[in-house]
Amino acid sequence: MATVHVTRHANDHRLFLKLAIAMALVIVLGFSTQLAMGRSSFSAPVMVHVHAVAFFGWTVLFVVQTALVGSEARQLHRRLGWVGAGWAAAVVAIGLYTTVMMVRRGGAPFFFTPAYFLFMNSLFVLGFGGLTAAAIVQRRNTSWHRRLMICGMAILTGPAFGRLLPLPLMIPWAGWGVFVAVMLFPLAGMIGDLRRVGRIHPAWWWGAGTIAVIQAAVGPIAASPPGIALYDRVVAGGRGETVAPLAYPPFPPM
Template sequence: MASLAEPHSAVAKDDRFFFITSLIMAAIVVAGFSLMIVTGRSSFASPPIVHAHAVVFMGWVVLYVTQNALVARGSIALHRRLGWIGAGWIVAMVVLGTIVTVRLVRLGHAPFFFPPALFLVLNPVTILTFAALTTAAIVRRRQTEWHRRLHFSGMALLLGPAYGRLLPMPFLIPYAYEVDVLAVLILPIVGMVFDLRRTGKVHPAWWWGLAAIIGSTVLSEAITYSPLGTALYRAATAGSPGASVAPLAYPPFPPLS
């Protein structure tokens, strides 16, 4: 009886861990974007495409929490049905994330703590890396330990913009991007520690997740600071106010009032 109870207990601990961390991730997102509204640095007067982007990305956060809650409650059938909605949702996230990024760069509104060319490159690379991790999780859906850890890593990667709103990014220049990525790595590392304490080893899915996150960072910077990065920036901003902004220089700080 004890041997039967132990696997069940381990599964319950896994379910609880992934549900609790999904709530933590959601709280980070809400805190980051709420801070922008409270401080007046964001408003609801943005164009429809920006609202659509926000709804789709926040919808993913809700779906991620819901999916983990369903597993924790044992509602596996509903979890599987909702999973196919998520598969289509990824496409909308990639498209809208890229459109909004290009729009901001064309307007000359890239965050001032990033060189505009880096912002143009890192957002599509990040969302495509998220899509790759999430697709891998779907492919591995019958291998639960792989499935949930790859999903976790993809979701952790999406926390970058939320961390960027919570961290003192202006004071982190010229390493704001790298510090933001270090923050993104925190929860996957927590997951690795959880595995290590529970089973005595780290599941290989975590290493793939970390490799994807770090790899996307290296790729973003390699493209940005190469002739390709400058060419992409010139092509994206042609005929727009952003064309007059130096691609690799930090934009001026916005006024305090």
């Protein structure tokens, strides 16, 4: 019986480590491709660079933590976990600030309406924070903790997929295209559970369900009177004030 438990734990660890590395590779590929194609530059506002450092730092920490939990360095994993909790909170705060800054500057990507972009980014970064916080609360319940962390991290692959997918060709379904790509990671976890133990752990349903609920809510909230009122407050006094919240920005010049 003990042998079965150890084998199952080892199989779980291999799955989670593969998912963590795959998510990190998607993020690196998405943003490095953007830089190589000249769509990103180091002339962006300082806060964008701060956001990038926090984002990539969290990604590295996530992979390291996932690797540590399968080794003998459990104590180091626990210590770094509290660093990670603070880092995750910083990712949420910086993500919200950067989103607001971009919308105020009239800098929403042209394949999203500005209001949709504001609520999509904001709600999903809050979703990341919520799933990560839930995982921390469940840190002594390893099966829940690891799966909720994977679901939270999957959310952060959204911006990278946004740079890899042909989103201009997917208007007005660009947001849903990113959502489908993000959901590949929880889906892989579910399939892994079915193959190893014959059932899907409920943590996957909670994590994937959270992502799905957020995605379904973004459009209606962005187009609602309260959503437009909040958008107007966010852009008041900025260049975004002159941009129609529910109209797609013009395509950039070739």
